[in-house]
Amino acid sequence: MPQALSHLRICDFTGQLAGAGATRFLAAFGAQVIRIEDPVNQGRWDILRGMPPYVDERRGVEFGGPFNNHNVEKLGVTLNLRTEKGKELLRELVAVSDVVAENFSAGVLERWGFGYEALQELREDIIYVSNCGFGHRGPYRDFKTWGPIVQAVSGLTFSSGLPDEPPAGWGYSYMDHTGAYYMAIAILMALRHRNRTGEGQWVDLACTEAGASLTGPAMLDYTVNGRPLRRQGSPNSNRSQHPAMAPHGIYPSIEEDTWIAISCRDERDWEAFGEVTGEAWTQEGRFSDLRGRLVAQDALDELVAGWTRARGNFEAASLLQGAGIPATAVQRPQERIDQDPNTSAWGLWPAVEHREMGNVRVDGLPVHFSETDWSMERGGPCLGEHNEEVFGGLLGHSAEEIAAWTEEGVL
Amino acid sequence: MTGPGALEGVRVVEVCDELGMFAGKLLADMGAEVVKVEPPEGDRTRTYPPFADDEPGPERSLYFWHYNTSKASVTLDPGVAADAERLRALIDRADILLQSGEAGRELDYEALRETNPGLIMVTLSPFGRGMPREDEASTDLTILAGGGPVWNCGYDDHSLPPVRGGGNQGYHTASHYAVMSALVALLYRDETGQGQHIDVNAHAAANVTTEAGTYTWLVAQQTVQRQTGRHAGVNRSMPSQVLCADGRYVNTGIPPRRPESFAAVCEWLTTAGLAEEFLEFPLLEEGMRRQRFDMTMLQQDEELMAIFGAGRAAMNFLAERLTSYEFFTGGQQRGFQIGIIYSPEEVLEDPHFIERGFPVEVEHPELEKTVTYPGAPYQFEKSPWRIRRRAPRVGEDNERVFAELAGDGG
Numbered sequence: 001m002p003q004a005l006s007h008l009r010i011c012d013f014t015g016q017l018a019g020a021g022a023t024r025f026l027a028a029f030g031a032q033v034i035r036i037e038d039p040v041n042q043g044r045w046d047i048l049r050g051m052p053p054y055v056d057e058r059r060g061v062e063f064g065g066p067f068n069n070h071n072v073e074k075l076g077v078t079l080n081l082r083t084e085k086g087k088e089l090l091r092e093l094v095a096v097s098d099v100v101a102e103n104f105s106a107g108v109l110e111r112w113g114f115g116y117e118a119l120q121e122l123r124e125d126i127i128y129v130s131n132c133g134f135g136h137r138g139p140y141r142d143f144k145t146w147g148p149i150v151q152a153v154s155g156l157t158f159s160s161g162l163p164d165e166p167p168a169g170w171g172y173s174y175m176d177h178t179g180a181y182y183m184a185i186a187i188l189m190a191l192r193h194r195n196r197t198g199e200g201q202w203v204d205l206a207c208t209e210a211g212a213s214l215t216g217p218a219m220l221d222y223t224v225n226g227r228p229l230r231r232q233g234s235p236n237s238n239r240s241q242h243p244a245m246a247p248h249g250i251y252p253s254i255e256e257d258t259w260i261a262i263s264c265r266d267e268r269d270w271e272a273f274g275e276v277t278g279e280a281w282t283q284e285g286r287f288s289d290l291r292g293r294l295v296a297q298d299a300l301d302e303l304v305a306g307w308t309r310a311r312g313n314f315e316a317a318s319l320l321q322g323a324g325i326p327a328t329a330v331q332r333p334q335e336r337i338d339q340d341p342n343t344s345a346w347g348l349w350p351a352v353e354h355r356e357m358g359n360v361r362v363d364g365l366p367v368h369f370s371e372t373d374w375s376m377e378r379g380g381p382c383l384g385e386h387n388e389e390v391f392g393g394l395l396g397h398s399a400e401e402i403a404a405w406t407e408e409g410v411l
Numbered sequence: 412m413t414g415p416g417a418l419e420g421v422r423v424v425e426v427c428d429e430l431g432m433f434a435g436k437l438l439a440d441m442g443a444e445v446v447k448v449e450p451p452e453g454d455r456t457r458t459y460p461p462f463a464d465d466e467p468g469p470e471r472s473l474y475f476w477h478y479n480t481s482k483a484s485v486t487l488d489p490g491v492a493a494d495a496e497r498l499r500a501l502i503d504r505a506d507i508l509l510q511s512g513e514a515g516r517e518l519d520y521e522a523l524r525e526t527n528p529g530l531i532m533v534t535l536s537p538f539g540r541g542m543p544r545e546d547e548a549s550t551d552l553t554i555l556a557g558g559g560p561v562w563n564c565g566y567d568d569h570s571l572p573p574v575r576g577g578g579n580q581g582y583h584t585a586s587h588y589a590v591m592s593a594l595v596a597l598l599y600r601d602e603t604g605q606g607q608h609i610d611v612n613a614h615a616a617a618n619v620t621t622e623a624g625t626y627t628w629l630v631a632q633q634t635v636q637r638q639t640g641r642h643a644g645v646n647r648s649m650p651s652q653v654l655c656a657d658g659r660y661v662n663t664g665i666p667p668r669r670p671e672s673f674a675a676v677c678e679w680l681t682t683a684g685l686a687e688e689f690l691e692f693p694l695l696e697e698g699m700r701r702q703r704f705d706m707t708m709l710q711q712d713e714e715l716m717a718i719f720g721a722g723r724a725a726m727n728f729l730a731e732r733l734t735s736y737e738f739f740t741g742g743q744q745r746g747f748q749i750g751i752i753y754s755p756e757e758v759l760e761d762p763h764f765i766e767r768g769f770p771v772e773v774e775h776p777e778l779e780k781t782v783t784y785p786g787a788p789y790q791f792e793k794s795p796w797r798i799r800r801r802a803p804r805v806g807e808d809n810e811r812v813f814a815e816l817a818g819d820g821g
Binding site for chain 1: 417418419420421437441456458459460461463464465473474476477478520538539542543544547548549550551552553555556557558559560561562563564565566569571572573574575576577578579580583584585587588589590591592594595596597598599601602603605606607608609610611612613614615616618619620621622623624625626627628629630631632633634635637638639640641642643651652654660661662664739743746748749750751752753754755756757758759761762763764766767769782783784785786787788789790791792793794
């Protein structure tokens with residue numbers, strides 16, 4: 001199968017997930033993504049290089065499970081940008097790249113002498129996409145973030161929780177994933193613009209703005225109606241906000257810490273719920289329409305929980321699904337990864353080959369293309385794994401030169 | 412910022428329910444000409460709350476307003492032959508067709524490509540076409556609960572249910588993948604002229620948007636457990652949310668672990684006039700004096716443990732005594748990665764977001780007012796994001812679009 005982006009080259013300074021996740025997506029469609037890493041600190045500007053989980057007892061910069069996951073199908077080179085030769089090689093690489101991508105703190109690349117204007121001098125139509133928590137201008141441009149901080153400031157942490165409890169927030173860096181999605185979108189849109197007009201540009205991506213753009217209806221309820229999300233009894237994010245539904249929630253099942261999610265979207269679902277459960281209370285007049293169920297939602301939820309608590313979550317979900325009602329077990333990692341027929345049928349967990357770690361399963365993509373589908377076979381690069389391929393094969397330097405630069409600490 | 416958007420000239424037809432509607436907005440706000448196809452009575456999401464002034468009505472749903480900015484609307488009745496022809500004519504001249512939900516399910520890519528070989532058709536569905544669970548009913552809640560995110564979110568107290576993150580993020584994630592994919596296909600078409608069909612699976616999208624919850628199982632077959640306001644983990648971590656003096660929470664981030672950060676917290680306590688009140692202050696000063704911390708010795712080094720404990724306690728002590736905004740900005744200015752936990756509406760009033768132009772004003776001429784909307788998720792220097800128009804009224808663009816189709820010889 002042909003690869004959609006095999007005509008594109010990306011000079012990649014991204015790390016962690018917020019940046020690396022973006023170029024990962026492009027690499028899966030054949031873009032040549034060349035990760036630049038610092039030989040002096042062994043690429044540790046991406047701390048995930050050495051972070052758990054690990055496949056076995058080995059530790060160090062070649063064994064970080066998250067790094068492998070986020071960098072499949074990329075090439076990896078080392079370049080010491082403290083040296084003049086290192087800078088010169090980077091200039092050569094930029095000159096043959098379509099895109100420079102990075103998610104350092106604001107201003108880092110510029111301090112190294114590779115700000116947008118310098119990049120433009122190397123290649124006039126270069127696309128430069130920077131990604132950090134607060135962007136490259138504004139009063140907080142020097143503030144530092146990681147996923148949970150982005151989520152806190154952008155309104156997402158607050159939006160997730162139960163009444164009379166502190167924010168539950170997101171139990172992972174949702175905005176690292178999603179910041180990476182916006183970064184990929186930005187790169188692709190800028191490439192489209194270049195195709196049409198011939199011009200490159202700088203895209204300043206602030207993850208907090210991407211995050212804040214994901215709470216639109218709540219913001220409009222405030223700007224139009226003056227109703228803040230911060231009010232008594234709010235939020236309750238297990239309930240439905242838009243549209244209104246009841247019952248709609250996460251209910252306990254028979255085993256400890258097992259749960260089922262149920263949504264009755266409309267009157268048909270509610271009637272079916274009554275038939276499947278056979279519970280007398282489903283016929284009570286106070287629950288006979290949506291308005292009544294919303295008013296009495298606390299009582300309704302207690303009664304639903306009484307029914308779910310007597311059953312296994314998969315068993316109950318299957319009963320409800322049989323009647324066309326949206327319901328599912330809250331799946332644990334093992335359940336959704338190894339036991340859900342839908343993820344295996346999709347091919348969602350491809351195994352890649354990492355030079356040191358061996359064969360490791362990674363996140364696949366939730367899309368399939370009829371003509372140019374993605375593929376993931378190669379694991380994340382080891383430090384400098386592709387120095388010869390890039391500095392030799394691509395930039396045309398001799399094996400002797402590369403050996404000398406390695407000796408001198410340039411690579 | 413003005414000027415053409417990055418997707419100027421790209422024609423999109425959207426036949427979507429709430430699963431794919433956001434994808435249309437992301438394209439439209441970047442300049443694509445998105446025509447939303449609605450039934451004659453208007454899209455069902457026009458009945459979703461909240462409503463302007465709490466009065467229901469097809470032109471008053473704020474949910475619809477948000478997700479349909481910059482789009483045009485045409486109404487077509489699939490049961491009427493002339494309308495079915497119009498839909499086909501619309502798709503024949505389109506670059507991208509977005510489809511999700513019941514409406515438009517009959518649209519067959521193989522048939523459509525015969526007259527428009529460059530067409531990029533994107534189908535979003537809860538479980539993917541032809542997949543084992545394809546026929547299961549779903550909502551945003553069940554997509555996130557079955558797909559992995561919910562297991563990671565909630566409270567230390569596991570008698571409380573796990574929590575779905577708010578804001579229909581399961582739909583958003585599917586829409587993000589739809590846009591990323593449509594753009595990849597568009598760039599491929601720019602090179603080859605060839606279109607294609609793309610299948611987007613919302614349940615799979617949630618599955619690969621759960622970070623460590625997934626790879627901890629894939630790599631090490633370990634199961635993460637949810638914790639209040641912080642990363643689910645195999646091992647428990649220390650609490651990170653503190654209630655400030657003004658009643659808002661903050662995320663206290665990573666406590667001091669280097670001599671410079673101990674110096675910063677000492678200076679901060681002193682400047683805030685709280686140094687004397689904080690009884691472990693001498694331990695912080697000890698932290699300043701230590702040349703380096705050997706983390707591998709943490710378990711054996713009782714003094715180091717006490718210093719770290721004092722550092723964490725100092726951050727909590729400051730948070731409890733300052734307002735959330737003082738704590739957030741005061742800490743960040745001293746190099747601490749900490750965050751104020753804003754509610755969505757508070758973001759619009761923050762000076763940084765205002766200075767960067769995040770809140771944008773959109774004209775609603777029928778209501779004789781402008782409304783503040785959330786703005787650009789990314790700032791393009793030359794081809795900017797912009798809300799071109801408020802969400803369309805039901806069939807607002809019928810006349811113009813149908814005339815264009817007639818002019819095309821349709």
